[in-house]
Amino acid sequence: xxxxxxxxxxxxxxxxxxxxxxxxxxxxxxxxxxxxxxxxxxxxxxxxxxxxxxxxxxxxxxxxxxxxxxxxxxxxxxxxxxxxxxxxxxxxxxxxxxxxxxxxxxxxxxxxxxxxxxxxxxxxxxxxxxxxxxxxxxxxxxxxxxxxxxxxxxxxxxxxxxxxxxxxxxxxxxxxxxxxxxxxxxxxxxxxxxxxxxxxxxxxxx
Numbered sequence: 366x367x368x369x370x371x372x373x374x375x376x377x378x379x380x381x382x383x384x385x386x387x388x389x390x391x392x393x394x395x396x397x398x399x400x401x402x403x404x405x406x407x408x409x410x411x412x413x414x415x416x417x418x419x420x421x422x423x424x425x426x427x428x429x430x431x432x433x434x435x436x437x438x439x440x441x442x443x444x445x446x447x448x449x450x451x452x453x454x455x456x457x458x459x460x461x462x463x464x465x466x467x468x469x470x471x472x473x474x475x476x477x478x479x480x481x482x483x484x485x486x487x488x489x490x491x492x493x494x495x496x497x498x499x500x501x502x503x504x505x506x507x508x509x510x511x512x513x514x515x516x517x518x519x520x521x522x523x524x525x526x527x528x529x530x531x532x533x534x535x536x537x538x539x540x541x542x543x544x545x546x547x548x549x550x551x552x553x554x555x556x557x558x559x560x561x562x563x564x565x566x567x568x569x570x571x
Contacts, residue, residue: 413452421448425464431456433479438512449475467491479515480506499526504539538562 408423421429425445431438433455444461451457458475468491474484480503487498502523506515520541525534530551535543546558559568 417450417452417454419450419452421450422446423448433512444470468496469493477503477505477515478508479510479512480519495529497526497528499524499528499533501526 406422408421408427410418411420411422412418423429423445425443428440428443428445429448430440432450435454442463442465444463446460446462448459449457455478456476458473460473461470463470469489470486472484472486474481474486476482482505483500483502485500488496490496500523501521504518504520504522506518510518520537520539522537522539522541523535524537527533532549534547536545537543540562542560542562542564544560544562546560547556548558549555557570558566561567
């Protein structure tokens, strides 16, 4: 008798759980989006329906390390900001805000498969004085290389920047050495320069 009563109670409990679960699902489907005036979080992960992380917003203490093909790499500094990921889970860019004793760097970057591709960057010195602000475009590296190998070949090829109020367009060779420089300096003097691989000016106009 006690056994039969226990079975009835278990069956009743199962039905109750099923009904309660369905009720929550219906309420969740019909409930309006929640709105908040202010939310404080240390880290926010945005995921796809399958659970793949596509964006992370975090402070510097919780900022994720770079990931490529499931392997994690170190960062020289830990910024605050946003990281973008592709569907494979690889980092493909982000917004980084660094604040260290050596200075501050704010950058919005998008990546090639293993290295930075293009970035909007602002740099400030340790005293808070602006150093430069501009657009930097890196050269492409062959596919299939490791992060270390790609880093050795990575170089800035194009820079459009305001460096201490000198407006410049810099075109560089495959090793990142400036070869053509267009400039309007802070005294409003304009010039074009061609440099050799050692950085010596071999042509200047006017």
